[in-house]
Amino acid sequence: MKKELSFALNYALNKGFQIHPDAFKILENVDVRKLEKIIKEIVKEKTKQKLFQISQDDLEVYLGIKDDPTLQCEVKVISDPTSKITTGEGVKGYNALFSSRFNKFKRIVSERPESRMLKSIASTKTAKTEDDMYVCGLVTNRVSERNITKLILEDPSGSFEGIIFDKELQQLADTLLSDQFVMVRISIGKNSGLLVKDIILPDIPDQSGNRSESETYAAFLSDLHIGSKYFMEQEFTEFVQWLSSPDPVAKKIRFILIGGDAVDGVGIYPNQDKELVCQTIEEQLEKMESLLDKIPKNVKIIIMPGNHDPGRRALPQPAIPKKYNSSLWERENVVMVGNPAVISLNGVKVMMFHGQSIDDIVKTTPGLSYDKPTTVMKHLLKARHLSPIYGSQTPIAPEMQDLMVIEDIPDIFHVGHVHRAQLDMYKGILLVNSGSWQKQTPFQASVGMTPNPGIAIMVNLKTFQVLHENYNSNLDNVLQS
């Protein structure tokens, strides 16, 4: 008998426990390095319950190899760009993208009462009415000079320049993003210029969300950056080990969502090789597989790419391609999706988006910052678009259809990218920024970005109660809400 096994048996016997022969068979097949921890935790748990026999069942539950039949575990992919990508060429592609964006938004606002009064931009040029009119379009520019703000919109009929005098409305106009869709109430001014009297965002109606029937938990992760020197392997491994522990929440986790930047990639930024411990994508993916292998097989893992993962960089991103010889695609408990994606977990709709557009948005929008990512997430929901700004830092492919419009309203909105874990609610939608598992990089330190890495966020899909486990030993590292 291996010495670790006899140590484990003696430990239990000395504490007055009996071990059932079927339980013994399971112990014989367990990784010897884990035996001591397993036996100690089971003994501790069962001592509390004053039960002094270790059965096959105890071990199966502890190791996550026993399914609780009452816990549902159903993943459906509701929308995934992977198979829908049909990128257009040059100006033609760009026109198709923007015309699709405009049409999708007209459909979104069509249920609003104002939309019955919508006029084309061209028709306002010859209008003589004193009544208010409504137009809609994509923001091509906004300029604030002295006390005046000018807003320029475009629809398929033409371009419109409106003037805003009202201070509050000017503030709202200052937060509009380039290329986002808005509806405006306008009237003809004294000198026949057009005045903007109201700005109406597409926004989200209040939600009475979908809930899971059973108290299944989902864990939200992102930005592991496996392969980077700064990946917190030890902390991540502790989290993975916790999943197989007898902890009552750990036992109910059936979904793990990885919202992008699973690996650090290769050639993503200059001199990245100096900050890598795995120099090739294949090596990084292999390491990821070996880490994920330790997750109990009854947990479904959903993997979405970010800007560091292999595959195309431009949004929308297809799922991590199969060509890297990764066996991730073949695993029964792994679901590979593109970015963005909408999935259903026991009926709860989760919109997953890595969050690349946050970089462009915080740069151009007063009041938004990296350390409050959920505020930016609310901004995206109000704009009903995941990445409106075209032609800035975030690459967007000129797709024939705009797949970044938020058409389906989720129950949970899961984003990563900025390495700040934060929770919030907006109109009944749970907002989760799942932070990172990568320590502050020299680049982040140089620009004053302080991540709060190593926090796992877990949501009870029936009650929407949120729990978190902090694996970071730094006491200042806390979850924001």
Ligand code: D5M
């Ligand atoms: O990005 C993590 C965060 O850091 C994200 O907000 C972008 C920012 N970041 C990272 N590298 C750069 C460079 N080189 N320029 C500008 N901003 C950067 P991640 O996707 O994990 O790299």
Ligand code: FE
């Ligand atoms: Fe990242």
Ligand code: ZN
């Ligand atoms: Zn990222």
